[in-house]
Amino acid sequence: MAAGTETLKRTPLHDRHVAAGARLVPFAGWEMPVQYAGIRAEHMAVRERCGIFDVSHMGEIETSGPGAEALLGQLLSNDVSRIAEHGAQYSVLCNEQGGVLDDLFTYRLGPDRYMTVTNASNHASDLAWFERHAAGRDVTVADRLADFAMLAIQGPQARSLVAQLAEGELPARFRTRELTVAGAPGVLACGTGYTGEDGVELLVAPDHAGTVWDAVVAVGATPAGLGARDTLRMEACFHLYGNDLSADRGPIEAGLGWCCKEDTGFIGSDAVRAAREHGTAEELVPFAITGPGIARQGNPVLGGGEVTSGTLSPVLGYGIGMAYLPVDRTEPGTTFEIDVRGKTRTAEVRTKPLIPEEH
Numbered sequence: 001m002a003a004g005t006e007t008l009k010r011t012p013l014h015d016r017h018v019a020a021g022a023r024l025v026p027f028a029g030w031e032m033p034v035q036y037a038g039i040r041a042e043h044m045a046v047r048e049r050c051g052i053f054d055v056s057h058m059g060e061i062e063t064s065g066p067g068a069e070a071l072l073g074q075l076l077s078n079d080v081s082r083i084a085e086h087g088a089q090y091s092v093l094c095n096e097q098g099g100v101l102d103d104l105f106t107y108r109l110g111p112d113r114y115m116t117v118t119n120a121s122n123h124a125s126d127l128a129w130f131e132r133h134a135a136g137r138d139v140t141v142a143d144r145l146a147d148f149a150m151l152a153i154q155g156p157q158a159r160s161l162v163a164q165l166a167e168g169e170l171p172a173r174f175r176t177r178e179l180t181v182a183g184a185p186g187v188l189a190c191g192t193g194y195t196g197e198d199g200v201e202l203l204v205a206p207d208h209a210g211t212v213w214d215a216v217v218a219v220g221a222t223p224a225g226l227g228a229r230d231t232l233r234m235e236a237c238f239h240l241y242g243n244d245l246s247a248d249r250g251p252i253e254a255g256l257g258w259c260c261k262e263d264t265g266f267i268g269s270d271a272v273r274a275a276r277e278h279g280t281a282e283e284l285v286p287f288a289i290t291g292p293g294i295a296r297q298g299n300p301v302l303g304g305g306e307v308t309s310g311t312l313s314p315v316l317g318y319g320i321g322m323a324y325l326p327v328d329r330t331e332p333g334t335t336f337e338i339d340v341r342g343k344t345r346t347a348e349v350r351t352k353p354l355i356p357e358e359h
Contacts, residue, residue, distance in 0.1 A: 011056035012149045012206040013213055020223055028120035030057040033225040042228035043314040046195055050155035051224035052216050055201070056209070059123030060144040061130055064113040067139035072114060074267060075133060076106060077251060077260040083108040088174045088192055091259050092251050093126060098271025099247035100254065102126050103239060105192055107176045115144070115188070115203075119241045133267075148188075149209035151202045153216055154232075158199035161219045162189075165212075170200055182215035184208035194229065196236030196353060231311050234320060237286045237352040243297050244284060244308045244322055253280035253324070282324040284308065286350045287336075289319030293345040295338045301325060302337040302344070313354065319345070320354050 008031040017024060022033035033054065035042060045051045063072055072080040078091035087108050093101040102122040107115045118126045127143050134141045153162055159170055162181065166189070171177040173191040181187040181202060188203040204212050217223060230240070239245050244254060250268075251260050252275040260266075262273040282305060289295060295310035301323055310321030329336060334349045 012209040013054045035225040035227045036223045039227035040314045042224035043231050045222035046155045050157040050221045052221040053152040055152050056149040057120040059118035061116045062142040062144045065139040067137040068112050071139050079261040086176045094268030098250040098268040100245045148203040149206050154193045154195040154197045154199035165215050182212045184212050195232040234311050235355040252276050254284045283330045285330045287347040288350050290346050294319040295321050300339050315355050
């Protein structure tokens with residue numbers, strides 16, 4: 001074990017990553033695989049065929065009881081009452097000032113039972129926030145982090161590969177279903193993902209995670225690490241908390257007004273409504289570098305603004321990213337300059353997603 005990793009948590013699939021020769025790095029308190037064969041190869045495997053990610057570092061919070069819907073309605077920006085049973089919904093968690101504390105997926109497992117998936121870096125604070133606001137309500141908030149491993153199988157062949165191993169039909173997009181997969185019972189299969197490709201995410205009991213991982217790899221999925229997960233989500237223009245989202249910025253300027261229903265009265269809704277009505281000073285936009293170079297998080301934009309995410313797109317072959325820009329410079333086609341470690345790089349505002357439908 002490398003020095004300084006003694007306190008890092010490990011997922012139930014750690015031995016698989018070591019055996020596959022993964023490069024392991026610290027991430028949000030976990031020792032996680034950043035790559036196996038290489039980021040570009042793993043990225044293209046997901047775009048063209050199928051990749052499998054260990055995302056067991058993500059957290060899970062179960063909310064149940066007669067007061068569950070009311071509690072989540074207060075906490076989450078979207079309209080929780082509209083989640084169908086066995087459905088899924090994206091939302092943000094806001095503070096009273098309308099700043100984003102996390103972005104979340106919530107699954108409705110029954111009439112009064114929900115599962116919310118948190119970002120790894122925010123799980124403890126999200127759980128405390130849920131528990132704080134549950135006080136005095138007829139609701140139970142349970143930390144389910146230790147009860148699940150989470151596997152994301154993504155790509156154009158993802159569903160067909162997992163279907164070979166599943167007893168029963170896989171859920172549609174934004175739906176969930178409990179299935180037996182590769183002999184593992186009680187797998188919560190979710191029609192969601194973070195790559196811009198179709199696929200499923202599987203919440204599996206830790207004792208069965210290795211069996212399911214091995215079976216999905218055996219039928220053709222390529223192990224992929226956090227590096228490819230990051231480049232994939234940037235091509236699709238999906239947000240990463242800590243880069244594109246933070247407690248210092250609200251969902252309107254981040255382009256997430258679509259998942260905010262202020263009329264529900266969620267915490268921070270007044271501030272979000274004000275931002276929607278009066279506008280914000282900056283907005284998050286996708287961009288492409290029009291010449292050589294790659295921008296990275298924290299690179300300043302000349303004339304105001306900042307890059308929040310940046311990489312070399314394996315599909316497009318040039319630098320892409322997202323940046324907060326003054327609202328008068330956010331129209332697609334607008335050019336701007338970025339200071340990349342003392343070198344000026346020209347970029348152009350683009351539309352979402354950055355990759356074409358047929359890639």
